[in-house]
Amino acid sequence: MKIALLGYGKMGKIIEKIAHDRKHEIVLKIDYNNLDELTTQNLQKADVAIEFSTPSTVLGNIESCFKAGVPIVVGTTGWHHEIEQIKEQCEYHKAAFIYATNFSVGVNVFFHVNKILAKLMNNYPYYDVQVEEIHHTQKLDSPSGTAITIAEGILDNLDAKKDWKNVVISDDKADDDTIAADELLIESLRIENVPGTHTVIYDSEIDTIEFKHTAHNRNGFALGAVLAAEWIADKKGFYSVEDMFDFNS
Numbered sequence: 120m121k122i123a124l125l126g127y128g129k130m131g132k133i134i135e136k137i138a139h140d141r142k143h144e145i146v147l148k149i150d151y152n153n154l155d156e157l158t159t160q161n162l163q164k165a166d167v168a169i170e171f172s173t174p175s176t177v178l179g180n181i182e183s184c185f186k187a188g189v190p191i192v193v194g195t196t197g198w199h200h201e202i203e204q205i206k207e208q209c210e211y212h213k214a215a216f217i218y219a220t221n222f223s224v225g226v227n228v229f230f231h232v233n234k235i236l237a238k239l240m241n242n243y244p245y246y247d248v249q250v251e252e253i254h255h256t257q258k259l260d261s262p263s264g265t266a267i268t269i270a271e272g273i274l275d276n277l278d279a280k281k282d283w284k285n286v287v288i289s290d291d292k293a294d295d296d297t298i299a300a301d302e303l304l305i306e307s308l309r310i311e312n313v314p315g316t317h318t319v320i321y322d323s324e325i326d327t328i329e330f331k332h333t334a335h336n337r338n339g340f341a342l343g344a345v346l347a348a349e350w351i352a353d354k355k356g357f358y359s360v361e362d363m364f365d366f367n368s
């Protein structure tokens with residue numbers, strides 16, 4: 120398969136290696152230094168594009184792929200409030216699109232079990248719940264996309280929580296740590312070189328239940344993105360990674 124990489128930073132470079140290992144060819148690599156090469160003609164040399172850029176550039180890149188008729192895998196986070204308008208654009212262009220806040224298999228298992236756990240915890244209202252995420256200091260968005268997906272999984276299944284609220288912890292100080300009983304706290308910490316750690320914490324006076332995913336490196340995210348590219352290449356339509364893994368069947 121011929122792949123275009125839109126974003127050639129930490130993730131783009133690992134995706135390139137895994138794509139080569141799986142016998143794919145990289146026909147276009149776009150980063151901040153060669154944006155002039157992001158043309159319809161160049162995009163159309165690829166069977167599929169994989170987008171890991173920045174929250175402020177991802178929407179333009181999605182639109183370019185839709186217009187060029189190239190299926191696109193989107194891993195960039197920090198833009199998901201725009202998801203409905205992307206879905207409409209995808210349908211309008213009869214395009215192919217798949218996205219995930221986290222492409223790793225382990226995290227997608229975690230997402231699934233998180234929902235089951237939240238439903239179960241309705242029976243034990245003396246536990247309060249919060250989410251904690253830790254990432255490297257270059258990360259542009261807070262909370263992480265993964266933490267938002269985890270929070271949405273809890274809000275959809277645990278009656279006590281109605282909305283999430285993010286608190287960024289820096290130098291042991293929180294920016295605004297007031298939280299209502301029906302709000303789900305997402306704490307964000309930034310620590311040098313952490314690829315991504317997410318914990319769901321149910322705490323009571325008696326004990327604490329912690330459900331945690333720790334990424335040891337970025338290989339799982341990158342492999343998942345290449346698997347998504349293989350999956351979407353011959354499809355049309357708007358998909359999320361849940362459609363690819365389908366743990367319910």
Ligand SMILES: NC(=O)C1=CN([C@@H]2O[C@H](COP(=O)(O)OP(=O)(O)OC[C@H]3O[C@@H](n4cnc5c(N)ncnc54)[C@H](O)[C@@H]3O)[C@@H](O)[C@H]2O)C=CC1
Nearest residue numbers: 126127128129130150151172176194195196220221222340
């Ligand atoms: N969904 C998932 O599984 C994962 C998502 N991510 C997300 O992927 C994104 C990228 O992460 P990293 O590679 O760590 O960031 P990075 O900062 O290392 O790389 C971003 C790259 O985008 C390039 N870029 C800037 N403007 C661009 C444009 N207009 N078009 C194309 N590329 C452009 C930059 O030059 C840079 O090479 C972030 O939003 C991050 O949160 C990261 C890991 C896993």
Ligand SMILES: O=C(O)C1=N[C@H](C(=O)O)C[C@H](O)C1
Nearest residue numbers: 196220221258263264265315
């Ligand atoms: O920026 C990152 O590095 C990561 N971003 C994603 C997110 O925001 O959840 C996925 C992963 O945690 C790494």
